[in-house]
Amino acid sequence: MLGRLLAYFRRNRLDRELDDEVGFHLAMLEDEFRAKGLGAKEARLAARREFGAVEPMKETYRDRRGIRWLDELAQDLRYGLRGLRKNPGFTATAVLSLALGMGVNAAVFSVFHALLLRTLPVARPGELVTLYRTGAWGRGLISLPLYRDLRDHMDVFEGVLARHGVLKARLTGERAQSLDREYVSGNYFSVLGIKPAFGRLLTEQDAKARGQSPVAVLSYDAWRDRFGRDAGILGRTITLEDEPFTVVGVAQPGFHGVEMETSVEIWAPLTMNALATDDTGMVWLWAMGRRKPGVTQAKIQAEANTILSRYLAVHYGKQPESGFKRMVMQQRIEVRPGGIGISFMRAEFGEPIRLLMGAVALVLLIACANVAGLQLARGAARRREMALRFSLGAGRWRLVRQWLAESAMLAAAGALLGWIFAAWAGRAAASLIPGLFEHSALTVESGGAVLAFVAGAATGSALLFGIVAGLGSTAIDIAPGLREGAGSSAGRLRLGIRRALVVAQVALSVVLVVAAGLFIRSLAGLTALDLGMHNHGVLTFSLDAPHSYTQAALQALPSRLLDRLSMLPGVLSASAGFPGTYQVGSSSGELFIPGLEKSAQPNVARQSVYPRFFETLGSPPLTGREFDLHDRPGSRKVAVVNQAFAHKFFGGQDPIGRGVGVESASADTLIVGLVPNIQHDGVREAAVPVIYLPALQEPPPMPPQFLLHATIPPRDLLRLIRREAAALDPALEVDQAETVQQRIDRSIFSERMLALLSACFGALALTLAAIGLYGVVSFVVTRRTAEIGIRVALGAQRAGVVWMVLREALWMVVAGVLVGVPAALAASRLARGILYGIRPGDPAAVLIGVAALLAVGLCAGLIPARRAAASDPMETLRTE
Amino acid sequence: MPKEEDKAEVLQGTLDLMILRTLETLGPQHGFGLAKRMQQISAGVLDLNQGTLYPALLRLEQRGWIQSAWGVSDNNRKAKFYKLTQAGRRRIAKEAEGWARTVALLDRFLRPQE
Numbered sequence: 006m007l008g009r010l011l012a013y014f015r016r017n018r019l020d021r022e023l024d025d026e027v028g029f030h031l032a033m034l035e036d037e038f039r040a041k042g043l044g045a046k047e048a049r050l051a052a053r054r055e056f057g058a059v060e061p062m063k064e065t066y067r068d069r070r071g072i073r074w075l076d077e078l079a080q081d082l083r084y085g086l087r088g089l090r091k092n093p094g095f096t097a098t099a100v101l102s103l104a105l106g107m108g109v110n111a112a113v114f115s116v117f118h119a120l121l122l123r124t125l126p127v128a129r130p131g132e133l134v135t136l137y138r139t140g141a142w143g144r145g146l147i148s149l150p151l152y153r154d155l156r157d158h159m160d161v162f163e164g165v166l167a168r169h170g171v172l173k174a175r176l177t178g179e180r181a182q183s184l185d186r187e188y189v190s191g192n193y194f195s196v197l198g199i200k201p202a203f204g205r206l207l208t209e210q211d212a213k214a215r216g217q218s219p220v221a222v223l224s225y226d227a228w229r230d231r232f233g234r235d236a237g238i239l240g241r242t243i244t245l246e247d248e249p250f251t252v253v254g255v256a257q258p259g260f261h262g263v264e265m266e267t268s269v270e271i272w273a274p275l276t277m278n279a280l281a282t283d284d285t286g287m288v289w290l291w292a293m294g295r296r297k298p299g300v301t302q303a304k305i306q307a308e309a310n311t312i313l314s315r316y317l318a319v320h321y322g323k324q325p326e327s328g329f330k331r332m333v334m335q336q337r338i339e340v341r342p343g344g345i346g347i348s349f350m351r352a353e354f355g356e357p358i359r360l361l362m363g364a365v366a367l368v369l370l371i372a373c374a375n376v377a378g379l380q381l382a383r384g385a386a387r388r389r390e391m392a393l394r395f396s397l398g399a400g401r402w403r404l405v406r407q408w409l410a411e412s413a414m415l416a417a418a419g420a421l422l423g424w425i426f427a428a429w430a431g432r433a434a435a436s437l438i439p440g441l442f443e444h445s446a447l448t449v450e451s452g453g454a455v456l457a458f459v460a461g462a463a464t465g466s467a468l469l470f471g472i473v474a475g476l477g478s479t480a481i482d483i484a485p486g487l488r489e490g491a492g493s494s495a496g497r498l499r500l501g502i503r504r505a506l507v508v509a510q511v512a513l514s515v516v517l518v519v520a521a522g523l524f525i526r527s528l529a530g531l532t533a534l535d536l537g538m539h540n541h542g543v544l545t546f547s548l549d550a551p552h553s554y555t556q557a558a559l560q561a562l563p564s565r566l567l568d569r570l571s572m573l574p575g576v577l578s579a580s581a582g583f584p585g586t587y588q589v590g591s592s593s594g595e596l597f598i599p600g601l602e603k604s605a606q607p608n609v610a611r612q613s614v615y616p617r618f619f620e621t622l623g624s625p626p627l628t629g630r631e632f633d634l635h636d637r638p639g640s641r642k643v644a645v646v647n648q649a650f651a652h653k654f655f656g657g658q659d660p661i662g663r664g665v666g667v668e669s670a671s672a673d674t675l676i677v678g679l680v681p682n683i684q685h686d687g688v689r690e691a692a693v694p695v696i697y698l699p700a701l702q703e704p705p706p707m708p709p710q711f712l713l714h715a716t717i718p719p720r721d722l723l724r725l726i727r728r729e730a731a732a733l734d735p736a737l738e739v740d741q742a743e744t745v746q747q748r749i750d751r752s753i754f755s756e757r758m759l760a761l762l763s764a765c766f767g768a769l770a771l772t773l774a775a776i777g778l779y780g781v782v783s784f785v786v787t788r789r790t791a792e793i794g795i796r797v798a799l800g801a802q803r804a805g806v807v808w809m810v811l812r813e814a815l816w817m818v819v820a821g822v823l824v825g826v827p828a829a830l831a832a833s834r835l836a837r838g839i840l841y842g843i844r845p846g847d848p849a850a851v852l853i854g855v856a857a858l859l860a861v862g863l864c865a866g867l868i869p870a871r872r873a874a875a876s877d878p879m880e881t882l883r884t885e
Numbered sequence: 886m887p888k889e890e891d892k893a894e895v896l897q898g899t900l901d902l903m904i905l906r907t908l909e910t911l912g913p914q915h916g917f918g919l920a921k922r923m924q925q926i927s928a929g930v931l932d933l934n935q936g937t938l939y940p941a942l943l944r945l946e947q948r949g950w951i952q953s954a955w956g957v958s959d960n961n962r963k964a965k966f967y968k969l970t971q972a973g974r975r976r977i978a979k980e981a982e983g984w985a986r987t988v989a990l991l992d993r994f995l996r997p998q999e
Binding site: 022023025026027029030032033034036055056057058059062065066069070077 | 915916917920934935936937939940943944947958960962963964965
């Protein structure tokens, strides 16, 4: 707006000038004709004739004026390109610095965008919120009765939808394949604002009563890829998990559901799911609402709390006081933004990616400082040219623009290379992380938004270092500038700017290196933790049985397989447990402990384990025994507890021989063993009390996780396992095979990623800072060649000369460190939530940062210093 | 006064050289003065709308061959004066050489053939 206004006034002024000029010309012509004896009127006409048509001329004039900037731009670019071609070393260094800086930015931004910015392809995504339940069991999920309450009574919403999450469903047909299916509420599509491609979508009528409406909607992609654009798809019946569904419609192209990592292929009404009962204890639905215009987050939160409290009072209010009731009543609903969809990866990687985005921004700043420094160095070499152009009347802005044009070309080249590098790095990164992106529909794009981001970053960078270099290089006193030789005040100014740039680079590097130190130390702390189990090579897997299996057959399966596996050569021990170790999900139940108040009876995490479970994991009982084949139905009810359990409920005393009640009010279960705290849930979780129950005595509610400790490599072992499972029944499928170590690594994947990447960025920053330092120090040495020559001639020691030059480098490093350390301390506070076992201001990490910069300073200073000391005084003095 | 058919259209590119050369001999001059002088030198052969001078002047200024500044004319009127730059001087030398070559070349063609 302002720019347009300025242009308007400018144009007016220039037009007036032209009018004045033409007016003067016409007046002179008129005078002339009058002097020849013409009358006033005739003279004016004659003048016009002589001058020619005024308006067309003005038009031509204006056109000509308009393209001037284009002319000059072309000139600047041509001139800049010639300059860059003539200095390949400078150009390569600058472009490479920028390419690295832009590349890491583009790479991190592409993930940042995919994870945190991309919105769902639905109508007005900004209005969507998710309702996330906390407390009690099944985090995030809600029961069907609670969903109905939220849907029917929340006035702040235009609608609330529910969905079960995406699961594979076997498709029976001419060839076996599976579809990713999601059970959803009847209003799912209308709340999201999705239209059908053809046919119809689900309605509330489809989700009225349980099992009544076997209809389904296909995603456009599924219709295209799985059903070959079958024109007769509407009304066709397909069989999913042995149940028939009639396809009634296909959803609009591009819509795959609301989860980022999955891609729904078929939607069915949630009333078709066996879980759709009035049981308030069965939590299986994710809720999402579309808020009415103008409704605030706080208002939604308040209303959700009200409805939840009423629901809890109705269903659990009459329950007697107990640990269970306390847990139930502690439930809350969190209202979260939903427009960017649901992402489990976002929950895990969102914060690290935000931090990395900040880190790469710093890397780019360092690269910019580097390029500005290089340009200033070139500016020093071009000061005679600059002074000459000044004295010939070129405006300063014109010269600064020339630098900007050069900067723009450098930035464009850097951005292009960086973008290519990022696209390549993105693929490389994805292939380095097997299992993370493999089964994920989350796509990381390199076009569109990423390209726009890189272009923006390039423009910003070009302006930044272009203006610094331009102003620094055009600050010239003409007279000394034209003379050969240095020492002008402008030269000192330029050197001052270059030193300031290096100090800034050092300071930024300190921040990055300290951050890397923090993340590495945090990771070291995590990996050094005692997880309570010592056989990290143990192979874990699960066994999928066909639906036709009866409950009894399912429960007999683990022992039958374990018997076979134990016999295999190379297998040291085999066991199983539910839920097992490093699994998603947990199991817990009420416990009766004699001596505790009735209301204080706890809800305790529970593992149902087979014989030799602790031996296999490498965490043998500290006292007592673990379960064996004699702990079977009918024998004495026994349990094993962990140290946290003994500490919490028995005050750290030996628990062996004590009795507890498992889902019974009498203490009839005897504790026979005490085991170390095994981290079943994750490295970072605090140890919680766990009670282990013998699976042979009371079968686990769901298929267990198998554990195999063997001397053969996992791959060969897996082949043996498949063979043994097939021998039992060829329909059995071995799934989720992973070693415990792999599971642990995956659980701290974001920490490992953060440590690795921050170390890379720190190293990059150090390299760039070293180049900057080296540049300035060598420049100073060149300038002081004569002085050094005289000093050496007068008998100065080599060591003295080396120290003199080194001092120059160290001075800048110390200044940078003094600025950088407080900045690093402030910045590290952002990472407080991610660090494990150390505080943001960890002295060791700060020390690493300072030491790294001092080492870089020494190296970057030593090379020019030694060169200066080795110079021959006679030689150097002669060149002066 | 020469007859109409003897008047020459300004050949593309020659106007620039004429202006530069005129400025070189006259020193700083306003548009009207330039037009007068150029008509005088061409002895009326040149068919020039004086107005066409101004876009040409702008072009020359943009190329850095001339500079302009506002001043006061002999009869105390405000006028824009143009003056040759160093680059303009070099340009004249270069253009003149080019013209000399062209003229010599055409002369060979136009001379009666033996």
